[in-house]
Amino acid sequence: MKPLPKILIGILILFVFIYTGIPFEIENPAIESILRTLSFALIFYLLYIHFKQAKKFNNSGFRITAYTILGLLSFLFIIGAFWNDIWVFEKNERNTWYNLEVCTNQSGKKILRQIRETSGSIYDYRDRLVIYEFDKNNRISINTNVAFYKGPWTVVNEKNNKKQRVYSLD
Numbered sequence: 001m002k003p004l005p006k007i008l009i010g011i012l013i014l015f016v017f018i019y020t021g022i023p024f025e026i027e028n029p030a031i032e033s034i035l036r037t038l039s040f041a042l043i044f045y046l047l048y049i050h051f052k053q054a055k056k057f058n059n060s061g062f063r064i065t066a067y068t069i070l071g072l073l074s075f076l077f078i079i080g081a082f083w084n085d086i087w088v089f090e091k092n093e094r095n096t097w098y099n100l101e102v103c104t105n106q107s108g109k110k111i112l113r114q115i116r117e118t119s120g121s122i123y124d125y126r127d128r129l130v131i132y133e134f135d136k137n138n139r140i141s142i143n144t145n146v147a148f149y150k151g152p153w154t155v156v157n158e159k160n161n162k163k164q165r166v167y168s169l170d
Helices: 003-020 029-055 060-084
Strands: 098-105 110-119 122-135 137-144 153-157 165-166
Touching: 003 060, 003 122, 003 137, 029 060
Parallel strands: none
Antiparallel strands: 098 110, 098 153, 110 122, 122 137, 153 165
């Protein structure tokens, strides 16, 4: 296979990794750090393979373009590695996501609405599709868009444990 299709497929895979996020949510900070490090090691290995493919281009314009795109992706993943605190030695409010709501639809899809304090009064929010749940605090999940899923939904508020039935999570 020529280098261009390999690089384009690889870039598509890397964008999927950016969109889905780190799939591990583990309560033990040491185990979570190991899994995060392995996730980023896999990504940087894929980037290394793509840089080797870019080196095979005979046309210098393609090679420079490929190096530029791969360099920008590498930069994004390096920033992501620091942003996601690869080495977490203890859980605290700045590196821990907390469940606000647990949403379940009729087909059994479970989506967690989560919050994290980023800095002072600045908060991050995300929706995670649960793929596999070991227990309440340990799971494999990915970032998702709630518009992809149909209701009605049973929403459990984690603060007061109140259940509510809604037709849309938007």
